Amino acid sequence: MLPLRFSSEPDLEVTLKLELRGITKRFGPVVANDGIDLVIRPGEIHALLGENGAGKSTLMNVLYGLYQPDDGLILIDDISVAFRGPRDAMVAGIGMVHQHFMLIPVFTVAENVELGHEQTRRLGFLDHRKARRLVAEVSARYGLDVPPDALVADLPVGVQQRVEIVKALIRNANVLILDEPTAVLTPRETDDLMQVMRALRDGGTSIVFITHKLREVRAVADRITVIRRGAVVGEALPSASSAELASMMVGRPVLLTVDKGVATPGEPVLQVESLRVVNQNGQVAVDDVSFSVRSGEIYAVAGVQGNGQTELTESLIGLNRPTAGRIRIDGDDVTGESVDGILSRGVGYVPEDRSHDGMVAGFTIAENLVLDIFDQAPFAKGMSLDLKSIGDNAEHRVQEFDIRTPSIHANASTLSGGNQQKLVLARELSRPLRILVVAQPTRGVDVGSQEFVHRRIIEERDSGAAVVLISSELDEVLALADRIAVMYRGRIIGEVPAGTSAEQIGLLMAGAGNEPAQGGPASGTAGEAP
């Protein structure tokens, strides 16, 4: 049984110094962490910056007791400790907020907090009152604003995250690990989280902030450790420029801005009229959405994840059947047409969850590169596959898109996130496109590949495709879009031209739609004039 914090007094003297010395962790022949040294000083926000797959999460899982290091030491206040599991880590004062929350939606906040550490009164009755009191106290002390009696399912994502933080704090966490905490937050919620992080630090809690977002690191961190390919490549101060940090992460100079010429839009190619989509749970996910995208422009749909973008994209390529509304491609009504039919009209699709929807992990790279064209010439001859054409195509694409792999016959699952994305792009861009639908094109993609992905999207625009970009990364939207629509709770609550300030779009993303929703049921040409 872990001791729960009984007093509401911040016990500053228990803050601890945490040190990792020479941590090495191998998975088979892959070295995920290679002799990593890291010191977390009491009361600092220490950012761990690195690309996806650099080994940040592995390192934190070692620290949290989920993995045993093959080599190296964990020292708390200069005493070596060994964690056999998360429970040991918790006892030692280390708490972790995972990227995916470990909460039970149908329990209240207080119930979630006491889960696994239930306090009982006489006769084994649960002491809910104490749990509620503790939640209220901790929440008040750090300004977390977590209601103890609310059902977790009813809370916004940002508040759920704070519930996780409360959980860790009540278990006496003096070092709090936040694993990519801003991935699911709106810009506003991100700001709130940073406030909370500062309040915690000022209260004496050390924070390890894992991220790959340079802006956030520079805004909140006290010290920055950069990790690349499993090894520490250096430390930096938050005063370092984004370009400096990025080149440390990637190991070479990186262009953070995208070179983009002026769009020369042509005729409307994709027209969406009063679209309404009901999701599997029977909820209206896309509500009366209308827009039109012209050839040669990038139309961005911004918004926090889960506001109907997924359903919208899926209905665009025929995976979802809309309950109302029309989708037209080049004037033809394609509503309810099969995916195959829509793709063959020259639609390319990069799904947001590429490993789930965009590729078959157990297939080779060569096979994945023809996943949607395997039955067309030259890859098929009658009922047979033409393995030679498929192989030639793969060699060609791997070269053109710089997919880093030892062999085109390696399984797609062996590729890193960035290379998987290049694989999907390579396939979709390998045929002439009228429309390119890309969802979250750089999610989980390393900074080095992001540049490449963005460039290819712009090239596709310049060669005349109508591009629909769905992204929850504001920076990406601002960098690429020619017109920007913001989606909130299934509706497009605003459509603004490129060059609109991040603040204004951020406000729209949080639902503060001071502009009237565009595109009434009758107008299929909403936002025709940017």
Added chain:
Amino acid sequence: MSQDEPRRADQPAAGGVPPVTPAGAARPSLGTRMLDAVRYGNTAVLTLLALLVAIVVGALLIAVADPTTRAAAQYFFSAPMDTFSAAARAIGGGYASLFEGAIYNPATASKGTLAGVLGPISETLVNATPLILGGLSVGLAFRAGLFNIGGQGQIIMGAIFAGYVGFAWHLPVVLHLIVAVIAGIVGGALWGGIAGLLKARTGAHEVITTIMLNYIAFNLLAFLLGLRGFQRPPYGQAISNVVDSNAQLPPLLGNGLRVHAGLFVALLAALGVWWLLSRSTLGFQLRAVGANQFAARTAGMSVERSYTVVMLIAGALCGLAGASQILGTNSAITQDIDAGIGFDAITVALLGRATPGGTVLAGLLFGALRAGGVQMQSSTGIPIDLVQVIQSLIVLFIAAPALIRSIFHLRAATGGLGTQLAKGWNG
């Protein structure tokens, strides 16, 4: 074993973590690769080790079940060697007679007749034929993401259709056989297709529907076996009419040995399935749906159509097994025409890692175990159920590769196809 997929040939371990070689690095030598295969638990190596462990556990069971050994164990501490020698004798005798029944029996071979020398092999092949066909059926369905538990029903339907054409119609030689075999294929395909269609149209889980279809086929057969025109006069026994000799699969090694042309049918089917899976556009689609139905759907494939088509083909393969049983091995249908083949086919497919080449080998192994088990029971009294136990142990160890790895101190790797097969229930 994975001869159906040459594209995997230069991958170090299909089921393990492929050691990442940097681009442009020299290919590791054969020796290194073999060592890696063992160290990282190559699928074929794991299969062989599972086999070995199963045989060892089977040996322990023989020893424990043997009355002489148990009697000697009563005074183990005064004469321990008695126990060991009794156990060794029981185990040796058991496995020797298994070998004699399945591969080569010196006693009968010394008579010098063809039947005496090749008898055991013939029995193995006769038993292996329907197992290979059934295993191909289960393996193919699995590659497309479906768990075909309906082998029994599909075999029964194949046998009913083939058998009926065989004894009720009277056609010229060769033609009669071809028509009867096709009828068997149609019967099985019909039964499998129903499950596929239900899955595609209503989402009904194929495990449930195929099991229910097994019951229906079984009881349909019971009904038919009491029906005039189907039942053999004088209607005393639950057995069908005898298939015309025109419709029978010819014996391969003369009338003295049971092995028949069904074996060729099975091997041809394996070749066909290999082509389907690794060389055809249809197979590409089936595998894509099986490996990731979401990506397949997103790429414009029809998942529903795949389910229907693959169950039609899987049913056809089991129907072929039923036809081979009724037109080759037996000449009349009885209630136990399936003889557990439909269920053993699942284990054959699992052992063969759902690849056609592996399935042929696994079918031969299980055929040998079936043939040898009969001999073992008759000459040593060890119950034939032991063979079932060994088969089950093999599958158990394959389904739990972590267990084999820990026994042999192999390094951990990701679960191969075996794990998927064992976990594939919610597909």
